[in-house]
Amino acid sequence: MLRSDASPVELVALDAVPDQGFHAVEAVIDGEAEPLLLYRDGAEVRAWLNVCPHAGRPLDWAPGQFLKSREGHLVCAVHGAAFELQQGLCVSGPCKGDALRAVPVRVEQGRVLLD
Template identity: 65%
Template structure:
């Protein structure tokens, strides 16, 4: 498998909410800021903890996972908001090369084969991606 660094021009955003509460019902990113087939990294508070989320746009749908590889618990991006995508269209963990399909986040190759990324529910409405 060959990796194409920079193939995806990732986006990184951060939300600042007074009180530090969960951001359910708050927009994470404007949909127009996430190109079809691209990744973005956003920060959000989930269950009281600050988390890095990986977003992936597939047409009008957006999928989200925690930005953590199930193999060793490290971030998936090689630099904040910069992700590797194989020529086959798989997300590749920058640390150990685990490859994930982008429908359900399942690892299809590498050290955590058969495991999956932890999904985070999001919805698209009013031109933005929202934490569900």
């Protein structure tokens, strides 16, 4: 488990996250251990809590295994909600209009850092 304090915390090496793919990690956010979902788009990485806003369940179908639709959306394995990968907005399914909770990260020197 990783801690978050005043300094950035390394979550994972950038190379561990497949381009156009997902990676699961855990970090301390606001004093609580939270599962995170990382999505890589080239040299850029976005992060969200790995929690569907519909039912509060993890989005992965097995630990660290995520579904991506033909349209390029992240799909919740429990209820099929689809999330676009720019802002984490739910574009279809039971939580349409809601969004995943974003977590601030940055890429620096080949590392994904929690801000």
